[in-house]
């Protein structure tokens with residue numbers, strides 16, 4: 001999270017992404033490191049004790065977290081898709097013990113189904129999901145209004161279905177038509193109010209035609225710096241779901257049916 005302050009840029013904090021550099025390296029990388037004594041061995045002061053509920057564990061973040069307000073709550077955010085492209089894929093959702101989660105369908109978004117995808121034939125319908133990078137205003141009030149002074153923000157992503165994706169895409173044209181305005185707006189120009197309805201669905205409204213964070217070039221560079229570690233798109237893509245090979249899918253499906261998958265090691269599939 002950072003803080004924007006229009007009139008006092010000295011108070012701008014380090015980009016959120018820099019937090020990552022504090023991660024400790026457990027492997028000794030090379031002989032230079034040993035000579036420089038930069039790779040410190042574990043000492044008695046390394047306390048690995050945790051209790052359940054410990055924030056070190058429960059608030060674990062890889063720097064690009066899902067933005068998911070509680071039911072009945074809203075957030076104010078803006079799309080950062082000009083910095084980092086959204087990603088979309090067919091996915092399956094599995095609700096089964098420790099296998100629970102989203103899995104990438106073997107069917108590509110860009111090709112017609114072959115009818116032979118083992119995931120679809122065994123797990124049922126697939127669903128298109130889109131992961132969209134966003135800037136969230138963390139000091140917006142319940143109505144999405146921002147204070148006059150500093151703006152607090154964080155980066156993250158929203159994971160949305162086809163319907164909300166379509167609605168957001170149509171917002172600029174709706175605003176232009178309403179105001180008889182010739183300016184060609186794009187979705188990322190807008191500040192949005194995203195509400196998680198009590199039925200779990202989303203509602204979206206445009207709050208501003210010019211996203212607040214874009215009004216100052218300094219803010220723009222801060223946000224770009226926060227997204228910099230993710231520009232290859234891989235982290236965002238991983239948020240769509242676990243990616244399995246055909247063989248891994250066979251093993252997963254066998255295990256769901258109570259069978260055994262002796263020929264595949266499922267333990268090395270990355271957690272989300």
Ligand SMILES: [Zn+2]
Nearest residue numbers: 105106119120
């Ligand atoms: Zn599938």
